Amino acid sequence: MKDSKNIDIQQLKSQYPLLKKLTSLEEVFWLNSNFESFQSGIEKSPVTQEDVTDAEQRLKRFAPYIAKVFPETENTNGIIESPLVKIPSMKNYLEQAYQQPISGELMLKCDSHLPISGSIKARGGIYEVLKHAEELALEHQMLTLQDDYSVMDSDRFRSFFSQYSIAVGSTGNLGLSIGIMSAKLGFNVTVHMSADAKQWKKDLLRSKNVNVIEYEADYSKAVEEGRKQANKDPKCYFVDDENSSNLFLGYAVAASRLKRQLEDLEITIDKNHPLFVYLPCGVGGGPGGVSFGLKLLFQDHVHCFFAEPTHSPCMLLGLMTGLHDQISVQDVGIDNVTDADGLAVGRPSGFVSKAIEPFLSGIYTVSDAHLYQLLKALVDTEDIRLEPSALAGMIGPIKLLCNQTDYLTKHHIIEKIDQGTHIIWDTGGSMVPEEMMNEYYRKGLK
Ligand SMILES: *Cc1c(COP(=O)(O)O)cnc(C)c1O
16 A cells, blocks of 8 residues: 555656755755645544544543552643643754744743653554554453553553553654553554664663564554555554544644643733644644644634755654655655654554545655754754654744744735744654753764
8 A cells, every 4th residue: 555656756846846955965945836725634634623532531530540550740730731831042053043023922842741651642643553552452341431540550550451462663763652552551562673773762761571572664664564564463453653533632722721821821822812833743743633633722813834854854854745654755866864753654644644635734844964053053942852743833933923924925924923922842852861962962063
């Protein structure tokens, strides 16, 4: 299904002039020509507000269990959520370094500091495991929807779940989330790790009794092998990052939580106060789910942009050509080699690229060297430490305000931008070992 057709690169290049820059690994900014109004886009959507609400309620049912087994979530009563903070010193740095004023407020959504697994995957990944666990427990009359789910922290439940297994393919962070959560419930869990995955993540998982299988190849291969092995075992559930509506919905729940955080800070989003969100994109589930949730709540007042490494612009390529998951970056001669390991994906999710197409404003790419510079700057200005992938959103406001005034004019926001808010979605990093973080910082010195 996902094999690339015979792709005629020369023809694509003449049809899409941006492809030339993309294949020469220049940073680019692409505006989505299929972007449409919320009302017309939502009519085609395979997922709905009801689906997101259902996911939100499921996470509430699990909250007493989460609070019990992960004490770091006690102060949020078992809800896995991250802070939203202002970053005025970083704003100042960006304005000076790029000689571009940033109109509006600049904020950071710190998914790097999500409890349990320290990345955006603590949303979708954990949600999908919980949903599967709930289904099994309901089906076997171990549980009713009215129960206090903290009963799952028991030998009875762990021994029940130990008859089942869960598998996933990952570049690292999804594996951490699925692995930690599944092992805690008592499942047998196997994580198929691509070559990009960091050693400390594999070590951490093994210390929690997770089976880790390593591959020399990239993410797509790890997923493919994982899927193949899981399919052989009827009691094995495969978390399919390339095609999962569950992951997508787990991510989408972020939106209503963000809305409350904005309200608490007395930040208004409406016709006269636009919201801009910049999200790092790998296979697409994380940024796609979050954006979808935000569109449901803020409709045409929110503008979502994805950020990808220059070496892995898979979503941009899939959407620009309309080929979605039928094309990979390797097909056009791009290597998918980047230090932004969370984004090292050569082929986008077919489900996400189609679901998000009407709602996504655009995608830009950013080089690894640039990510390291931003990483260092954020440490220097705000004392916040992130992994390279998580910085991809940081340059978004500069790129938008500097070069994309056409977009702002077309959508009648140029005159309101001073009253707008830019949110950089920071997707991971709080669990990175200190010496590794110091190495990242040093790379930013160059
Ligand atoms: C996975 C990941 C992303 C992107 O999420 P996708 O669902 O793969 O698009 C971004 N940043 C980090 C740190 C990640 O681990």
